[in-house]
Amino acid sequence: MTERKVRVRFAPSPTGPLHIGGVRTALYNYLFARQHGGDLIFRIEDTDSTRFVPGAEEYIIESFKWLGIQFDEGVSFGGNHGPYRQSERRDIYKKYVQVLLDAGRAYIAFDTPEELDAKRATIENFQYDASTRLQMRNSLTLSQEEVDALIAEGQQYVVRFKIEPGRDVVVDDLIRGKVTINSNVLDDKVLYKSADELPTYHLANIVDDHLMEVTHVIRGEEWLPSAPLHVLLYEAFEWADTMPRFAHLPLLLKPIGNGKLSKRDGDKLGFPVFPLEWHDPKSGEISSGYREKGYLPQAVVNFLALLGWNPGEAHDEMMSLEELVQYFDLGKCSKNGAKFDYVKAAWFNHQYLLQQPDEAWAPAFGKVLSEQGIDATTAQMTEVVRMMKTKVIEYVDGQGNKKKRNISFASDLWPLTKFFFVAPAEFDREDKFIKKNWKEDTANEMRNFAERLAQVADFTAEGLKAEIDPWVEQNELRPWNAWRVCLVGAGQGPDMYELAAFLGKEETLNRMQFAIANLG
């Protein structure tokens, strides 16, 4: 076999928003393609006409655009292996179904869903296979004339794959090694349904991968059990020599408890499971997205790449898309499912947020501020970000515990920066910080301090420091905490000189006066 150009595909069903697990699968395909100078194909698997959801396809494309994952060909990307939407490939599938039928590797079955249900009810562990197919209504038990007649009168039918019993089928998986399954446990899978003239996933998948010259199938572990069936299909078509290599990725699991990560977990624990916000066209339900939540795409990509794969000691965990392409290795993927750790996801975002220049926060920060009815200039916001971006915010985790974490999103800034824009309206005398730092004679000290501040001509952080530091030392004063009470109203905030400079002389003195009047 000659060396073929690497070609991989990501092939979602347009049944709703793209799940974060699907994003990771696509990311791994992307990394693998880039690394090998290959192509990444975007195919839409819409063979289940009943589950189609309008808008899903557009949503998926927009998600990848946001994440920076680029496709080389496929739906909306062009290419000469199209069409890339399976619903537009009916004729192709029909032709290949006929190939299997003619070769005696598949047969036509007329059993209705009701009849099958009845079988399942009477026979324990009923499976449509070599042991039972001769008791059913299909082209193996009916004469050619009867079959033709049934089709002619419009009876619905399906085409089933005729599995040869008693064979050990080996799937050579890039991540798991050789996986062997006996064909006895495989059933005669439905390959094609006459009702909508569409194939099922299995047939469409094999035909498309073959025709699109796919060399590697990188997909979730949920497909591992049907991989032997796919191997058998390649053999039946006599395409075994160009059969793609398989790699089945571990699944993404819930952060707490057991089971696969689901949409509900995200809503419950306060992290999104979709890249973009999704508005369900039927129920009107809104599911949160990483983009809207304030995540940077680089952070999402970095975090996701490390869920199930890791470069070992070759590199630290902060990696750009380019570095991921460089270091990614299918053979280094782990085999067991990874619990989704949203605390670490937030940490990644924090890191990328810090890497951004301060002025880059302005759009997101501005949005947060305007929601609070505050109008700030970009210069002001940039200055506030500079002072506050390394602070920590308290939040409540999924189990109701109070926790602290670094500022991870621009939206975290509001509770920590409110005082830059709004003067304290009242003081909580029971507050620990205020109690400790506002004693009986503090009001007098602050009055003196305000008088001294009023004389400062250069009311900048540097100017204040130059004048006030010596004065404080001379008079043996420690006015900062009480001053903080005046300007912030709590034990938080940046360096006091910087804060005062930001507020300006007038506002600073006003706030001090107000505090003196209130706290006495």
Next chain:
RNA sequence: GGCGCUUUCGUCUAGCGGCUAGGACACAUGCCUCUCACGCAUGGAACACGGGUUCGAUUCCCGUAGGCGCUACCA
């Protein structure tokens, strides 16, 4: 139930027969300090269990237990 995959700190993981079992997130403590932080330093924390193979098993093999997946005219 059947079949398959899987099992290292709380979480993500490194390890590919001999290591004080390493890192990251999280957590705790100390230093720094005008508050809260950042930063820096330190610390606690893991090889599921039972048999083999071997001079020697976290590592290889077999069981058991747990976890996950599949078992549709869904993907």
